[in-house]
Amino acid sequence: MRTLVGDLVACRLGQTAAGTLGKRLYDALQQSIQKGMLAPGTRLPASRDLAAELGVSRNTVMAAYEQLQSEGYLTTRAGSGTFVSASLPESDLSAVERIVSADVPSGQIALSRRGEQLLNRAGASQRQWGAFMPGVPDVRHFPHKTWHKITRRLNLRLPVETLSYSQHGGYAPLQHALADYLRVARSVKCTPEQILIASGTHQSLDLLAKMLCNPGDRVWVEEPGYWGHRSVLEINGLETVPIAVDDEGMTLPAGVAPPRLICVTPSHQYPTGAVMGLARRQALLRQAQAWGSIIIEDDYDSEFRFGESPVPALQGLAQDENVIYLGTFSKTLYPGLRTSYMVVPDSLTARLKVAHSELYRGGYGLTQLALAEFIREGHYAAHVRRMRQLYGQRREALVGTIRRELGAEFIGQDSHAGLHLILALPPEIDDVALAYVLEQQGIWTRPLSVYYRGEAKRRGLILGYACVEAEAMTETFMPVVHALLPLLAK
Structure with missing residues (x-):
């Protein structure tokens, strides 16, 4: 039975005819490891199996394996087989850099203007996913x-x-x-x-x-x-x-x-x-x-x-x-x-x-x-009904928390629908900066101002409540309150 490793080695053997068969096999395996084609931890075929795939003697494969193992490219595990080492020998790092630099053209490929x-x-x-990422349902x-x-x-x-x-x-x-x-x-x-x-x-x-x-x-x-x-x-x-x-x-x-x-x-x-x-x-x-x-x-x-x-x-x-x-x-x-x-x-x-x-x-x-x-x-209809009830409870919990902790004026246009609402902010507060501060605390929101192509007419945070349990809404929202109150006091 053919293996992916066998196909890779056979391909690389066919790309060069210089040197003895044993040297060519060693070079093919070594370069495949150095270039990352054989990733660390990759299991190599048994010597007998690879020899049969390549049509060479088992001794030739064994000699290449042993040489690569002595140089630190391969490791063996009793009863498990032969594997590519977790890290390359330090002495060959410069060789790897030379190979990579030879394969990758200098500079970046230019994108189109549209790109x-x-x-x-x-x-x-x-x-x-998570609080308060908008537009995401509770997939659980x-x-x-x-x-x-x-x-x-x-x-x-x-x-x-x-x-x-x-x-x-x-x-x-x-x-x-x-x-x-x-x-x-x-x-x-x-x-x-x-x-x-x-x-x-x-x-x-x-x-x-x-x-x-x-x-x-x-x-x-x-x-x-x-x-x-x-x-x-x-x-x-x-x-x-x-x-x-x-x-x-x-x-x-x-x-x-x-x-x-x-x-x-x-x-x-x-x-x-x-x-x-x-x-x-x-x-x-x-x-x-x-x-x-x-x-x-x-x-x-x-x-x-x-x-x-x-x-x-x-x-x-x-x-x-x-x-x-x-x-x-x-x-x-x-x-x-x-x-x-x-x-x-x-x-x-x-x-x-x-x-x-x-x-x-x-x-x-x-x-x-x-x-x-x-x-x-x-x-489908039954699932939508269940989720409508669940999201309605979570929306009520978030609206109640905002009213209690900040005030009704912080609730943006309330359409009693969807999976998100807007936390309205005064125009002097940078909603992008506030969203970044909250992101560092594991709270994911979207600043309203970035949804404008021109000059933002309103500032706020888009809060998705679908993924937050109603019972945990107040506790989950408190980092927003703590980040916002100092800004309001200025």
């Missing part, structure tokens, strides 16, 4: 046993087509289950054929930017708004135009050039939490229709409203095909599932599905079938 811009404006945090409550039963059952009779690439924008069972769910839960007007399954909202937006826009086209984005929208749009060469947000979400400025796309979060504006009222929604739909603009509705966490009636999707109000609805399971289930969906107009459905297959090679057949069963059997 540099993307990195300079990147907003993704290295930490994606995911019903793993139920999910395991479904996936185990499906694995026993998994259709062969689910093991290949998806050619139809997702698998039909999930498209049908989602269409039924969205019509009832979000008042979305759709058929199963209009649903396209993607690997996250970013991928959906990337596809729409590529297929609906030309480089240089203008796109309205909310100000402040989600950094991910801007990043995806701008890497595709589009001009993002920040449009101010008020207490009802995106405003409708007069005397501006019509955009190709309008990206909006009407049910729970991110990050302010504003909810777009009916009159504003109807005005936005009329304006987009008059311009021929397409509205991209990101409905990222609309399932979580506490104590108020659900806000129906903007898409359900549209009289023509100028709204594309984006949804995700990242907030209701868990982000690592990497499954989202969009409802696209009939006239675009077939073309977008072909483009999605061409660009991203859809798959995740088992996951999609499991999600379909999870929804149809009622587990």
Whole structure:
């Protein structure tokens, strides 16, 4: 049986014909170790096995092993085998440096202007869990046993087509289950054929930017708004135009050039939490229709409203095909599932599905079938109900703590929804510096000011409460209070 180490050594032996076979084998192993191709702790094949793979005598392999062991490159463990040493001999460090420097060109590879811009404006945090990281659900409550039963059952009779690439924008069972769910839960007007399954909202937006826009086209984005929208749009060469947000979400400025796309979060504006009222929604739909603009509705966490009636999707109000609805399971289930969906107009459905297959090679057949069963059997709706109650209790605990420890004026716009709220700060307090201080104490927040492209109009901390138990909310929030009070006293 062939091994990866055997293949590596055979390849390196074939690259040189100078010297005896024993010397060439020794050099191949030594250089593979020095260059890191054989990492410390790697187990080498038994001498007899490697000899058979390479078609050489066992004595030749044994001699190379023994020489490398005497020089400190290899170690042996009784009954376990031969392994690459944890550290290289000190005498060979300079040799390693010479090899590495010979393989790596001097200087850095230049990025494109778009690439540099993307990195300079990147907003993704290295930490994606814990208090008070916004936008993250409590994944500990995911019903793993139920999910395991479904996936185990499906694995026993998994259709062969689910093991290949998806050619139809997702698998039909999930498209049908989602269409039924969205019509009832979000008042979305759709058929199963209009649903396209993607690997996250970013991928959906990337596809729409590529297929609906030309480089240089203008796109309205909310100000402040989600950094991910801007990043995806701008890497595709589009001009993002920040449009101010008020207490009802995106405003409708007069005397501006019509955009190709309008990206909006009407049910729970991110990050302010504003909810777009009916009159504003109807005005936005009329304006987009008059311009021929397409509205991209990101409905990222609309399932979580506490104590108020659900806000129906903007898409359900549209009289023509100028709204594309984006949804995700990242907030209701868990982000690592990497499954989202969009409802696209009939006239675009077939073309977008072909483009999605061409660009991203859809798959995740088992996951999609499991999600379909999870929804149809009622587990999804039940899980959302449980989490809505849990998050509602945690939100109440955080709001109560803020009122008690700081005062009601520190609570930003309260939409009674979502997985985060804003701790409002006076304009003289540097929210970026405050967030950094809290990060050193293991408290993860996001400063509101960084969500503005232009000059920040408001300062605050975005607090995600989903991952903090209600009983521990006050204790967990106290480091924020202790860091803030000295700043307020100045």
